[in-house]
Amino acid sequence: MITELSAGFLPLTDSAILIAAKERGFAEAEGIALNLVRETSWANVRDKLAVGQFEISHALAPMPIAANLGLTPFDTRLIAPMALGLGGNAITVSTALLAKMQDESGFLGLDAEAAGRALADVVAAGRSGGDKLLQFGVVHPFSGHNFELRYWLSASGITPDSDIEIVILPPSLMADALASGQIDGYCVGEPWNSVGVARGAGHIITTKSSIWASSPEKVLAVREDWAGENAETLHALLRALYRSAEWCGQPENHSELAALLGSPAYLGQPAEFILPALDGSILGASPPGGGRDFFQPHARAATFPWQSHALWFYSQMVRSGYVGHSAAHAEIARQSYRPDIYRAVMTGIGVPVPSANSKVEGALKEMVAVGASSQFLYLGPDGFFDGAVFDPDRLDAYIASQTA
């Protein structure tokens, strides 16, 4: 019997696992016919999940948390039983801003620390010169982009909202906004950085993987009530998506995957704009590997929904003033990610799974083998660029120590 599932996705490289699951037959092998619907906004994804047009969706990692905390217009509860990969975003700035960064501090390369220092110099110079505030675009308030951009700015000595303005723009319009001078930079998922570079609108100055190595980006969002009533279908789906992630992660499949994602039905972009994120060549001369790859759909437990990731996003939602901190709120955030479901499914097919639900983010400086339910599992490095450590067991202290 074939179960049909409707899933929303936005045209981004990190929708790869869902698209390959359909196109390479992994969903079909589990008895699932995936009806993938391309959406133009995360608001549409949220609405269609809420009214039941979608059972599942490609979603921003903080989206289920925001929904469950009542920060969205619906009271539909969402859960993330699986992540859809690690990394995949970058920060792109205009040619004019890059020139200033190079003038101020001779900045070169993609290192988050150096890029942050160079930008801080430009901001300081602009402040004393009475310049108009720089404007950076992100795609959604409750997004990895917004929170990693803000984290990077703060840790570099730049106060978001007072030193730099952050505005919301759809990913597909970022490059045009940069080219026309409407914004000075943006933090967005691929291929929209590569598209901006290819159009001559800007330059990539750093990446999500440099700001926070092995960091979460998109998740599979599922309506909680649907998950409860359709456990078997959900399990079959997770198995299919895991096999798809495995396929997406293999280097020999990257060219085929880039061509597949680029087709008009999906991203509608040339494959050469998509491939650099998949094979890591977007990082330029610095060779991919060593756990510092740009986008990782599979290795290092890339699809495991760590509750420490959920809690970190929550801490940043508190930091930005979207929600007040309380033990009850933190618990809602933690429960929005469901490693228990993931573990039950994956151990069933002999896949190595972390035995913990949370980890200390920033504890692993190198890739290490860790205890898993079976076989070996490699994790990390997972450090923040500023050397800070997020221990989910010390959430209160972490939140208390945060500056704006």
Added chain:
Amino acid sequence: MTDRLPSVLIIDENATRASIIEAGLAAAGHSQVMVINEMHGIAAKIALHEPDVIVIDLENPNRDMLESIFQLSRAVKRPIAMFVDRSDTEAMQSAIDAGVSAYVVDGLRQERVKSILDMAISRFNAFSRLERELKEARGALEQRKVIDQAKGLIMTSRGVDEDAAYKLLRKAAMNTNRKIVDVAESLVMSARLLGDEGK
């Protein structure tokens, strides 16, 4: 003041569709309706006009941006929430099916908004239907053009009249179990290819 109908802002990059909604609302007695076809400077326009209801098409990629403007505007005591009576998922469903969404000022009574949303939904549906019909009509027109061209080719090469040319076409279609338009299309195409080669 309490009887005044809510002011409406229609955001739709499709100017034709926006204007048919505007006309519908005007006919229903709404005097304060504004249409915006492009998103540039939208925040300032919203701040200036302070609409009670905003109608936007779901294909518009700027919904996330629009919602963030509402979030920011909360700070200046201009609360706008998404239109949804949480119990009324059916209304929401039909709006989404039609491809439209709406936002209202917090506290505006649901029944005053419902007629606006219903109007938008019906006009969106009517517009989609019209578009589909137009596409079909255009397809039919194209088909007739191809058949006419094929007839012309047969008339010249065989020296027959139009009626005879059409009969030949129809016979070829029946013999090969294809549609007349398909036979005509391949005839025109091969004539074009051979013609180009000959030159």
